[in-house]
Amino acid sequence: MSNPSNEGITSQRRTARPVSPHLSENQQTLIAIFEHCSDVVFRHVTLQDDSKLLLVYVDGMIDKDLVQSSIIKPLIYDGVPQGIGPLGSLAQMCDKELVAALQTKKVSAFEEAVDQILKGSVAFLADGESSILLADVSQFETRSIEEPSIEAALRGTRESFTEQLRTNTTMLRRIIVTPDLKMEPFQVGKLTKTEVVLAYIEGLASTSLLDEVRTRIDAIDIQGVLESGYIEEYIEDTNYSPFPQMQSTERADVVSAGLLEGRIAVFVNGSPIVLVVPMTFWDGLQAPDDYYERFLYVTMNRWIRYWFALFSILFPSIYIALTTYHPEMMPPKLMMSITGLREQSPFPTVIEVFLMEFMFEGLREAGIRLPQQIGPLVSIVGALVIGQAAVQAGIISAPIVIVVSAAGISSFVIPRYRFGYPLRMLRFPLLIMSGLFGLFGVALGLILIMSHLIQLNPLGTPYLQPISPTRISKLKNVFWRRPRKRMN
Numbered sequence: 001m002s003n004p005s006n007e008g009i010t011s012q013r014r015t016a017r018p019v020s021p022h023l024s025e026n027q028q029t030l031i032a033i034f035e036h037c038s039d040v041v042f043r044h045v046t047l048q049d050d051s052k053l054l055l056v057y058v059d060g061m062i063d064k065d066l067v068q069s070s071i072i073k074p075l076i077y078d079g080v081p082q083g084i085g086p087l088g089s090l091a092q093m094c095d096k097e098l099v100a101a102l103q104t105k106k107v108s109a110f111e112e113a114v115d116q117i118l119k120g121s122v123a124f125l126a127d128g129e130s131s132i133l134l135a136d137v138s139q140f141e142t143r144s145i146e147e148p149s150i151e152a153a154l155r156g157t158r159e160s161f162t163e164q165l166r167t168n169t170t171m172l173r174r175i176i177v178t179p180d181l182k183m184e185p186f187q188v189g190k191l192t193k194t195e196v197v198l199a200y201i202e203g204l205a206s207t208s209l210l211d212e213v214r215t216r217i218d219a220i221d222i223q224g225v226l227e228s229g230y231i232e233e234y235i236e237d238t239n240y241s242p243f244p245q246m247q248s249t250e251r252a253d254v255v256s257a258g259l260l261e262g263r264i265a266v267f268v269n270g271s272p273i274v275l276v277v278p279m280t281f282w283d284g285l286q287a288p289d290d291y292y293e294r295f296l297y298v299t300m301n302r303w304i305r306y307w308f309a310l311f312s313i314l315f316p317s318i319y320i321a322l323t324t325y326h327p328e329m330m331p332p333k334l335m336m337s338i339t340g341l342r343e344q345s346p347f348p349t350v351i352e353v354f355l356m357e358f359m360f361e362g363l364r365e366a367g368i369r370l371p372q373q374i375g376p377l378v379s380i381v382g383a384l385v386i387g388q389a390a391v392q393a394g395i396i397s398a399p400i401v402i403v404v405s406a407a408g409i410s411s412f413v414i415p416r417y418r419f420g421y422p423l424r425m426l427r428f429p430l431l432i433m434s435g436l437f438g439l440f441g442v443a444l445g446l447i448l449i450m451s452h453l454i455q456l457n458p459l460g461t462p463y464l465q466p467i468s469p470t471r472i473s474k475l476k477n478v479f480w481r482r483p484r485k486r487m488n
Contacts, residue, residue, distance in 0.1 A: 016109040016110070016111050016112075017029070017109060017110045017111065018108055018109060018110075018130070019107075019108050019109065019110060019113075019125075019129075019130050019131055019132055020130060021127075021128055021129060021130040022127065023052055023054060023125055023126065023127035023128075026054070026125050026132075027042065027054055027125070029110060030042070030056055030110070030114075030123075033110065033114055034056075034114075039058055039059045039060060040056065040057070040058055040059070040117070041055075041056070041057055041058070041059050042054065042055075042056055043055040043056075043057075045072060045076060046076075047076065051126065051127065052126070052127050053124060053125070053126050054124070054125040054126075055067075055072075055122055055123070055124060056117055056122070056123040056125070057117060057121070057122040057123070058117060058118060058120065060140060061119075061120040061138055061139070061140045062120055062121075062122055062137045062138060062139060063137045063138070063139035066137050066139075067122060067137055071122070071135065071137075103135070103136040104133060104134065104135050104136075105133070105134045105136075106131050106132070106133055106134070107131065107132050107134060108130060108131045108132075110132075113132045113134060115193060116134045116136075117134075119138065120136065120137070120138025120139070120140065121134045121135060121136050121137065121138065122134070122135045122137055142162060142163065142164045142167065143162050143163060143164075144162070145159050145160065145162060145167070145171075146160055146162075147159075147160060148160040148250050148251050149250070150250055150417055151249060151250060151251050151254070151288065151415075151416075151417075153251070153288070153289070154289045154292075154293075155289050155292040155293060156251075156253050156288060156289060156292050157251065157252060157253045159171060159251075159252055160250040160251060160252075160272065161250050161251075161252065161272040161273070161274055162272055163269075163270050163271065163272055164269075165195055165197065165267055165268075165269035165270075168252075168267055168272075168274065169183055169197060169199070169267060171252040172199060172252060172255060172256060172259075172265075175252060175253065175256045176201070176256055176259060176260070178201070180201050180202045180203055180204075181199065181200075181201055181202075181259070182199070182200055182201070182202050183197050183198070183199050183267075184197065184198040184199075184214070185197055186198065186217050186218070188217065188220050188222065188225050188231070189222055189223065189224045189225040190222070190223050190224070191223050191224045192223075192224035192225055192226070194224070194225040194226075194268060194269055194270065195268075195269040196217060196225070196231060196266065196267065196268050196269070197266075197267040198210075198213060198214065198217070198264060198265075198266060198267075199255075199259065199264070199265040199266075199267060200259060200263075200264045200265070201259050201260065201262070204259070204260070204261075204262040205259075205262050205263070205264055206262065208460070209264060209277075209278070209459060209460065210264065212459055212460065213235065213264055213266070213277065213459065216234065216235040217231070217234075217235060217266075219234075220234045220235075222234070225268065225270075226270065226271075227268065227270070227271045227273070228248065228266065228267075228268040228271040228273045228274065228275055229273075230268075231266055231268055231275065232246050232248070232275055235266075235277075236458060237456070237457065237458050237459065238456075241452065241456060242421065242422035242425050242426065243281070243284075243419075243422045243452075243453070243456065243463070244279065244284065244416075244418050244419060244421075244422075245277075245278075245279055245456065245458035245459075245463070246266075246275045246276065246277050246278075246279050246458070247275070247276040247277070247279040247283055247284075247416070248273045248274070248275055248276075248418060249273070249274055249276060250272050250273055250274070251288060253288060254276070254288050255274050255276055257288070257291065258276040263276050263277060263278065264276070264277050265277075277458070277459055278458050278459045278460070278461035279458060279461075280461065280462075280463055280464070280465055281453060281463050281464050282478050283416075284414070284416045284418075284419030285302070285305050285306060285309060285414065285415070285416075285419070286302070286415065287301075287415035287416075288415075290302070290481055291481070295480070295481045295482060295483050295484075298480075298481040299479075299480035299481055302479070302480065302481070303479075304413065305413050305414060305415070308410040308411075308413040308414075309410070309411075309413070309414055309423060311406075311407065311410045312407045312408070312410035312411040312413075312423055312424075312427070313407075313423045313426055313427055313430065314430070314442065314446075315403060315406060315407045315410070316353050316357065316403055316404060316407050316427060316430075316431060317427070317430040317431050317433070317434035317441075317442050317445070318434070318439070318442060319349075319353070319399075319403045320349050320350050320353055320431060320434045320435055321434040321438040321439045321441070321442055322439075323335075323338060323342075323349050324348070324349050324350065324434075324435065324438065325437075325438030325439065326438055326439060338397075338399050341397045341398050341399055342397045342399070344394040344397075345394065345395070345396065345397045346394070346395070347395075348435075349400070349435075350431060350432075350434070350435030352396050352397060352400045353400055353403065353404060353431055354428075354431060355396065356387075356390075356396060356400050356401065356404040357404055357427065357428065357431070359386060360404055360405070360408045361424065363382045363386075364408070366382070387401045387405070407427070411423055411424055426445075426449060429445060430442060430445045433445045454468055466478065
């Protein structure tokens with residue numbers, strides 16, 4: 001299904017140029033369309049009866065051996081079968097005689113032919129025919145299936161998606177072997193004409209949810225789509241929330257599990273990241289391996305993640321509030337120890353924490369952007385050297401280094417890497433509020449965050465369900481993982 005709301009595509013269809021029965025005119029039209037396109041090849045073939053045939057394709061996107069051995073050679077040496085017309089017989093040859101699995105299509109407008117040529121088809125034009133035959137013989141270099149690089153697989157499949165759309169959908173078909181697995185095609189982007197596939201299991205996915213996702217994809221009006229993040233921003237409810245409203249994954253088993261739960265997957269050609277909608281807050285704190293390991297281990301690990309996620313966002317701000325506004329709430333010996341270590345520091349506690357937080361985030365970003373061989377080394381050595389030098393110089397007190405490092409490392413416990421972004425971002429406004437109002441500021445910040453989470457309703461699904469609104473039957477899967485035999 002094409003994108004009926006895309007202005008660029010609809011305008012092309014309204015002004016579609018028909019194919020002329022004269023080969024020379026068609027050739028000049030295609031030459032004008034592909035002007036300055038050095039990778040587009042025009043090849044003339046003369047058949048036994050001296051009739052002319054023109055082949056148009058993009059060099060590097062087709063299987064040349066297949067075209068040479070199965071299409072061009074039979075036409076040159078055997079000619080077109082007699083009695084059923086030149087171009088029509090060519091289509092019949094492709095379907096029955098040349099390559100049995102070859103997909104062919106006849107079009108009568110240049111715009112559709114050009115789109116297919118740019119996607120790896122060979123166009124056949126014959127003199128006296130007012131249509132173009134398209135043969136899908138696409139073949140180009142793609143990345144092989146590798147292990148997931150973002151989502152570590154402790155147990156389960158070691159396959160991750162690639163940039164090739166059909167490779168990704170095939171991986172899904174191999175797992176869910178049923179005709180109820182539907183894959184609806186869309187085309188997004190006036191210039192890139194990117195293929196987007198909506199995957200769901202018929203009978204499990206909500207009809208209203210499907211209609212809403214279809215409507216939002218159809219309404220996308222953009223020049224080009226280079227990654228699934230483009231689609232994510234267009235179909236999510238609000239762009240101003242720091243919390244992700246769609247689950248992004250590179251693992252086929254995660255997408256399959258989502259579809260079996262009645263969710264919808266969005267595949268984008270050229271991107272190894274697949275979107276799964278809708279998403280809830282608790283999905284960001286659960287790992288795919290939770291459903292492969294024993295339920296006792298998983299339950300313990302989930303509680304560890306919950307506590308460390310809370311620790312990572314609150315620990316620095318609570319430290320500021322206690323040492324600055326509420327020292328009486330700390331044990332006297334601990335408070336005296338912290339005070340003694342801070343005597344040489346020239347900055348207030350909140351400024352120290354801000355400086356270290358910015359430095360920690362900078363080192364983390366540097367470790368990601370640098371080459372893999374030196375990235376981890378620079379981040380680790382940089383943190384040790386800078387932290388130790390700052391303490392010895394009296395710029396930063398030692399407890400600040402401990403607090404910031406502990407909070408930063410705690411955020412790595414979260415299995416979904418993207419879900420750690422909002423916790424890192426919200427740490428800074430909480431630091432400001434704790435520096436201004438103490439524990440009252442921390443409490444106010446938490447109230448504002450909870451209010452925002454309660455109001456989030458991505459694609460009609462409450463973000464905090466089953467906590468808010470409360471669904472007793474679903475609460476069990478949040479706080480612990482039941483044995484497989486008792487799961488629905």
